[in-house]
Amino acid sequence: MSKIYYTKPSIGELERAYVNDAVANGWGEQCYAYIQRFEREFAARLGVAHAVATSSCTGALHLGLRALDIGPGDEVILADMNWIASAAPVCYVGAQAVLVDVLPDSWCLDPAAVARAITPRTKAIIAVHLYGNLAALAELRALATAHGLALIEDAAEALGSRYQGRGAGAWGDLAVFSFHGTKLMTTGEGGMLVTNSTALRTRVEQLNNHGRAAGELRQFWPAELGHKYKMSNIQAALGCAQLERLDELLARKRAIFAYYARALLPVIDGAQMNPEPPDTLNSYWMPTLMLPEDCPGARDTVLHSLAEAGVDARLVFQPLSRTPVFAATPQASNPQAAGLALRGLNLPSYHELTEAEQDRVIAAVLQGLKR
Numbered sequence: 001m002s003k004i005y006y007t008k009p010s011i012g013e014l015e016r017a018y019v020n021d022a023v024a025n026g027w028g029e030q031c032y033a034y035i036q037r038f039e040r041e042f043a044a045r046l047g048v049a050h051a052v053a054t055s056s057c058t059g060a061l062h063l064g065l066r067a068l069d070i071g072p073g074d075e076v077i078l079a080d081m082n083w084i085a086s087a088a089p090v091c092y093v094g095a096q097a098v099l100v101d102v103l104p105d106s107w108c109l110d111p112a113a114v115a116r117a118i119t120p121r122t123k124a125i126i127a128v129h130l131y132g133n134l135a136a137l138a139e140l141r142a143l144a145t146a147h148g149l150a151l152i153e154d155a156a157e158a159l160g161s162r163y164q165g166r167g168a169g170a171w172g173d174l175a176v177f178s179f180h181g182t183k184l185m186t187t188g189e190g191g192m193l194v195t196n197s198t199a200l201r202t203r204v205e206q207l208n209n210h211g212r213a214a215g216e217l218r219q220f221w222p223a224e225l226g227h228k229y230k231m232s233n234i235q236a237a238l239g240c241a242q243l244e245r246l247d248e249l250l251a252r253k254r255a256i257f258a259y260y261a262r263a264l265l266p267v268i269d270g271a272q273m274n275p276e277p278p279d280t281l282n283s284y285w286m287p288t289l290m291l292p293e294d295c296p297g298a299r300d301t302v303l304h305s306l307a308e309a310g311v312d313a314r315l316v317f318q319p320l321s322r323t324p325v326f327a328a329t330p331q332a333s334n335p336q337a338a339g340l341a342l343r344g345l346n347l348p349s350y351h352e353l354t355e356a357e358q359d360r361v362i363a364a365v366l367q368g369l370k371r
């Protein structure tokens with residue numbers, strides 16, 4: 001019985017052709033050609049003015065926070081239910097991550113909890129669109145504007161998700177994406193920072209070039225201490241090919257989600273999966289099953305049953321406030337994040353997953369619930 005991975009990329013002829021071309025020809029005058037093309041096409045696809053390719057989403061977020069001049073003494077609000085990658089850059093710049101609770105349906109930032117957490121030191125809100133689900137963009141945008149805060153979207157899990165027809169990542173003052181191998185499209189490792197602000201773009205590019213100012217005539221002359229989170233031309237070639245296939249990759253994610261939802265939701269009373277409220281389109285990056293609240297322990301028996309069936313399922317993100325990284329900083333108690341963490345599982349959803357394999361996953365979930 002072959003193992004069913006929870007995610008893996010879809011790499012075809014187009015990807016191989018572009019990468020081979022970049023390896024063979026992407027040097028000298030062509031050394032930035034795929035990078036510039038990837039940035040241009042990504043920005044156009046999202047309908048934003050600027051895109052800067054990076055070596056990771058974590059790096060893009062670090063650059064973004066620095067470009068917004070966020071540092072020691074500042075606070076940045078984000079959800080407790082997150083992977084550390086969304087919070088670590090806040091710590092890198094010396095600011096304080098304020099971890100607040102999430103909504104029970106979208107599993108993303110609760111705007112009321114954000115409003116309660118705003119202080120005179122707050123500089124930004126990081127809205128992470130979890131598993132393709134959209135954070136409450138209208139409410140968070142309004143809060144950010146009313147309090148003079150930056151709205152940063154971490155759209156690493158929501159490339160292709162839309163709110164009112166406009167893509168996740170096009171709503172914030174800046175947004176970041178990831179092209180890690182687990183994400184909807186991949187460059188191996190990689191990320192992107194997007195913004196409509198020319199000033200922010202210039203600042204991000206300077207920071208990402210070891211602090212060298214554009215137009216500096218002196219050689220080896222940084223104007224400030226910067227970073228280097230650059231994407232290579234070879235990775236960008238892979239990105240160009242994946243971007244051309246984005247609609248196909250997205251359609252498959254949605255079909256995989258629909259197949260799970262049809263099989264599981266009608267038979268598991270009180271279970272939830274990724275929501276798609278009116279006015280939104282969910283990329284369903286990671287089909288996620290929230291088991292009923294009244295079945296304590298079901299998550300573990302289901303996980304065990306999946307493991308026995310050779311299925312690589314994952315837990316949803318555990319509250320960051322409970323991890324050693326944030327143990328020393330007092331945080332609010334976040335009951336939704338804590339409760340969801342005990343009930344949620346990510347199900348396999350890679351592009352080449354077959355219906356027979358999905359049936360195996362579904363059978364293992366239902367088997368686990370009988371125990």
Ligand SMILES: *Cc1c(COP(=O)(O)O)cnc(C)c1O
Pocket residue numbers: 055056057058059083085086128129154155156157177178179180189190191
């Ligand atoms: C994957 C992910 C990241 C980190 O991306 P890297 O490219 O691995 O740095 C950050 N935020 C979210 C929400 C993610 O899913």
